[in-house]
Amino acid sequence: MIAAMVSEAGRLLRTGETSAQALLEDAIDTASRTEAQLHAFLTIDSDGAREAARQADADLADGIDRGPLHGIPVALKDNMCTRGVETTAASQILAGYVPPYDATVVTRLRSGGAVIVGKTNLDEFAMGSSTENSAYGTTYNPWDLSRVPGGSSGGSAASVAAGSSLLAFGSDTGGSIRQPASLCGVVGMKPTYGTVSRYGLIAFASSLDQIGPFARTVEDSALALSSIWGYDPLDSTSYRGEYPNPMAGLDRGVDGLRIGVVTQLSGEGFEPAVEAATTDMVARLEKAGVEVIEVSLPTFDIALSAYYLIAPAEASSNLARFDGIRYGLRVDGATTEELMARTRAEGFGPEVTRRVLLGTYSLSAGYYDAFYGQAQRVRAAIQEDFARAYEQVDVLVSPTSPTVAFEAGARTSDPLAMYLSDICNIPANMAGHPAISVPVGLDDAGLPIGFQVMAPALGEETMYQVAAEVERLAGFEISPSVLRGAA
Amino acid sequence: MPIEIDIAHVARLARLGLTDEELESYKAQLGVILEHAARVQSLEVEPNVEAAHPLGLTNAFRDDDLRPSLDRDEVLGQAPEAIDGHFVVPPAMGTE
Numbered sequence: 232m233i234a235a236m237v238s239e240a241g242r243l244l245r246t247g248e249t250s251a252q253a254l255l256e257d258a259i260d261t262a263s264r265t266e267a268q269l270h271a272f273l274t275i276d277s278d279g280a281r282e283a284a285r286q287a288d289a290d291l292a293d294g295i296d297r298g299p300l301h302g303i304p305v306a307l308k309d310n311m312c313t314r315g316v317e318t319t320a321a322s323q324i325l326a327g328y329v330p331p332y333d334a335t336v337v338t339r340l341r342s343g344g345a346v347i348v349g350k351t352n353l354d355e356f357a358m359g360s361s362t363e364n365s366a367y368g369t370t371y372n373p374w375d376l377s378r379v380p381g382g383s384s385g386g387s388a389a390s391v392a393a394g395s396s397l398l399a400f401g402s403d404t405g406g407s408i409r410q411p412a413s414l415c416g417v418v419g420m421k422p423t424y425g426t427v428s429r430y431g432l433i434a435f436a437s438s439l440d441q442i443g444p445f446a447r448t449v450e451d452s453a454l455a456l457s458s459i460w461g462y463d464p465l466d467s468t469s470y471r472g473e474y475p476n477p478m479a480g481l482d483r484g485v486d487g488l489r490i491g492v493v494t495q496l497s498g499e500g501f502e503p504a505v506e507a508a509t510t511d512m513v514a515r516l517e518k519a520g521v522e523v524i525e526v527s528l529p530t531f532d533i534a535l536s537a538y539y540l541i542a543p544a545e546a547s548s549n550l551a552r553f554d555g556i557r558y559g560l561r562v563d564g565a566t567t568e569e570l571m572a573r574t575r576a577e578g579f580g581p582e583v584t585r586r587v588l589l590g591t592y593s594l595s596a597g598y599y600d601a602f603y604g605q606a607q608r609v610r611a612a613i614q615e616d617f618a619r620a621y622e623q624v625d626v627l628v629s630p631t632s633p634t635v636a637f638e639a640g641a642r643t644s645d646p647l648a649m650y651l652s653d654i655c656n657i658p659a660n661m662a663g664h665p666a667i668s669v670p671v672g673l674d675d676a677g678l679p680i681g682f683q684v685m686a687p688a689l690g691e692e693t694m695y696q697v698a699a700e701v702e703r704l705a706g707f708e709i710s711p712s713v714l715r716g717a718a
Numbered sequence: 719m720p721i722e723i724d725i726a727h728v729a730r731l732a733r734l735g736l737t738d739e740e741l742e743s744y745k746a747q748l749g750v751i752l753e754h755a756a757r758v759q760s761l762e763v764e765p766n767v768e769a770a771h772p773l774g775l776t777n778a779f780r781d782d783d784l785r786p787s788l789d790r791d792e793v794l795g796q797a798p799e800a801i802d803g804h805f806v807v808p809p810a811m812g813t814e
Contacts, residue, residue, distance in 0.1 A: 331792040424772050438769075467778040468771060536757040547732060554733070556805050561798035567810045572735030584734060588744055589751060591732040592723055601759065602752075609758045610769035646747055647754060663772025688772040 233257050235709075237303050237397050237451040244291065244302045251287035251302030254397070255280055255346050258304040262348070262395035265713050270370050271380075271389040273309045275349035276316050280304070283346045290344065297344030299454045305340060306396035308384050309350035310357055311442070312431040313337055316347075320433045321355045321365035324578025325559045334431020335463045336400060336442050343458050348396050351386030355580045356550065357407055357435045359383050360652035363643055364582040371639065373415060373711035374678055378636040381411030381652070384445070388415040391445045392711050398455050399445040404435050405538050406632075406656025408443045409668040413631035413681025416670040416709055418452045418698070419445050421656075423688045424663030425470040427456075428463035436545035437468075439538075439660045447709055449669060449698045453477035456691070475689055480696030486520030488697065491624035495531040496655050501633040504674035509630045512671050512682050515704045516628075516697075524624055528616040531658050533609055538657045539650060540593045540606035546583075547590030553578065585646060613661045621687045626697050629655050631668035631681030659685050667698045671705040677712070720749030721756065 233249050234240035243249040262275060287302040307313065310320040312330035314337075319325045333341070340347065354364035362370040362385025370385045372378040373392045380389040384401025388411035391399045401408040403421035412419020420443045427442045434440060444455035456477050463469045492513055497506055517523045555561040555574030562577050564570035579587065593602035620627060633654060642649040659666040665688070668681040682701055686694035725745040729736050736744070790803060799806040 328796060331788050331796070425775060464778075464780060468775060469778070470773050470775065472773070530761065533757050533761060536755045539751060539755050540758065551733075555798060556807055558796040559798075563808070565808060566812050567807045568733065569735070570808055571733040575733055576735040579734070584736070584740075585744060585747060585751075587732050587734065588725070588728050589748055592728045592748065592752070593755075595728065595731060602755065604768075605758045605763070606755075607768040608763040608765070609761055611767045612761060612763055614769060614772070647751060650751075661769070 232394050234397070236448050237299065237446065237454055240303055240397060241299055241301070251284040251346055252281070254302060255284040255304050255348065258348050258395050258397070261393060265373070265393045265395060268371060268376050268713055269373060269389050269393060270368055271351055271386040271393065271395060272306070272349045273319060273321065273352050273367055273386070274317055276347065279316065280346050280348050287344045287346060297342065298458060300340065300458045301344030303345050303398060304348045304396050305345045306348050306351050306387055306390045306399040307337065308353050308387050308401045310353060310402060310433040311337055311400065312433070313347065313350065316350065318350065319367070320357070321353045321367055322578065322580065322583065323366045323560060324553045324574070328559050332431065335428035335465055336459050337431065339459050351384070351390055351399060353386055354383035355583050356433065356546070357383040357402055357404055358546070358582050358586055360406070360410055360649050361642065362386060363639065364580055366580055369639060372636045373713040375636060375712060377638055378678070379414070379639050381414035381632070381636065383407040385411045387445050388412050388417055388419065391417045391447060392709060393713055397447070398451060400442055401445060402432055402440055402442050403660065404439045405542060405660050406653035408445065409656050409666060409681070409683060410632050410653055412445055412668045413670070414636040414679065416679030416707065416711065417445055417447060418449055418667065418669055419443070420452050420456065420667040421659065421665060422456060422460060422691065423665045425468050426460045426474065428466040428469055430463055430465035434549040436542040437549060438545060439542060449695060449702045450481055452667070453481065453695050475692040477691045477695045480692050481699040483696050484519065485516060485697055485700045488626070488693070489522045489524060489624040490516060490697070491524050491526035491620055491627045493531065493627055493629045494525055494527045495529070496629035500651065501630060502635065505630045505633060505635065505680055508672045508680040509682060512701060512704065513628065516700065519700060519704065526620045526623060526627065528620055528658070530609065530613045530616045534613055534658045534661055535650065535654050537606040537609040538661060539589070540602050541610065543586040543590035544594050544603050545590070547587045547594065550583070550587055610661050613658055617658070617662045617664065617687070625693050626690070627685040629683050631655055631683040635674050635678035635680060655683055664688055665691050665694050667694055669698050669701045669705070670707040671701065672707065719753065721752040723748060723752070
């Protein structure tokens with residue numbers, strides 16, 4: 232690898248020691264050695280990427296510097312629209328769909344000089360926690376090829392861990408960035424709701440979805456976030472006010488901060504190695520000068536239940552657009568309704584079908600108030616629980632995932648067991664708050680363990696400040712077996 | 719207790735043409751998931767409070783001015799069937 236970090240690659244680019252084209256060829260070469268085992272990508276756009284890299288080099292030679300991502304090879308989860316490049320959301324129903332426009336995040340990456348290597352695999356429409364629900368095959372974990380990378384942004388997480396991109400972007404509706412980051416030993420971050428435009432992100436649950444970065448270091452994650460966020464008139468939920476500076480606190484240390492350990496995110500269902508790594512990191516943070524306070528957020532116990540009413544309800548509405556008429560798959564029928572019913576039955580995989588049915592039920596007459604309405608009230612109670620906790624502490628911490636990466640196939644026949652993978656992640660989505668997963672160690676089998684830091688809305692500066700200290704204290708090294716084996 | 723649902727009705731509302739076998743299988747799975755989800759009913763909550771945007775945003779409006787839109791032919795080019803600037807669909811209602 233020419234450079235393991237965006238910050239380092241950026242320096243080498245500007246001193247002329249490397250080029251965007253060399254960085255890209257390095258990424259493509261890594262992909263060619265690892266993709267047969269990992270299947271992180273659905274599409275590698277070699278031609279488009281080579282053209283972008285050539286342009287990035289030409290611009291730098293002309294003195295045009297587009298910022299920290301200039302010339303950096305990045306990967307995008309395949310639920311972000313890319314003009315001229317197939318975008319499937321890992322669904323049969325969008326096979327062959329070539330968007331006529333770029334998502335706002337893609338526009339910002341392009342204008343920032345980033346080189347888009349390709350589109351990564353995901354659970355169909357971002358629904359899942361293992362990347363096994365893709366219509367185009369499973370992605371495997373770079374640390375152990377018999378295991379899942381987590382999900383739904385498993386392809387992006389695996390790509391960054393393996394080095395076939397220096398940065399990747401995913402979407403997090405209920406943990407879909409943080410959980411795969413944890414399982415793949417990389418840094419994954421979900422920003423405050425409303426700070427990164429959702430325009431051009433294929434919608435799953437609009438009140439929860441947020442795009443965010445996967446990176447190899449906390450600093451790279453902060454650089455990536457700075458490059459994509461900001462007000463966008465094309466997203467009606469976009470935030471117009473002042474944005475924090477994610478870089479400002481990276482070197483500040485944590486002396487004097489108050490950190491809350493969430494009582495509810497431990498105990499039954501949590502692997503001992505995960506609990507031990509979490510407790511150990513909290514102890515190290517305490518030594519580094521933080522005040523540790525145990526805090527109880529009782530609504531966390533039912534956050535998952537509320538999520539599995541709200542997210543499918545919004546999904547059932549958002550996915551009504553896939554009807555066989557305007558784009559994607561069509562299975563003919565004698566009437567429009569028959570065409571739609573046949574197209575959707577054939578085009579959606581089992582998990583998507585399950586959630587569309589679940590959402591349709593919880594929104595239907597007679598059940599709305601008891602299910603969807605009550606879930607929205609629980610969501611408000613979760614927001615109040617968080618507000619009370621943040622009166623006492625600056626950030627909250629927990630494991631990112633109750634377990635390390637699990638065996639492929641282990642949870643596919645038990646939807647509820649799969650849903651429990653995201654139990655630590657969902658509260659931040661329900662409140663719209665930022666949260667980050669930082670790798671802190673390996674279990675006895677050599678599988679990565681992630682540590683989650685949550686902060687109040689627009690608390691990214693303090694969140695990154697703590698994450699940077701966690702990274703320093705952990706001294707984690709990204710050395711997945713797929714690279715050791717291929718070397 | 720798993721919750722009993724009229725799965726055929728729900729599938730019709732969702733425009734999903736599933737087989738009887740598939741319906742039975744989804745009915746059983748949804749019953750178990752809904753049993754877990756029904757735990758939301760255990761919390762005593764204020765009846766009229768619902769979650770809001772975390773940054774307090776409400777509606778977004780813009781001036782009603784003309785802007786360029788996507789190219790019509792490029793958009794229709796993604797449709798399974800289109801003629802003369804229109805999407806093509808079968809009859810909305812059956813002939814019987």
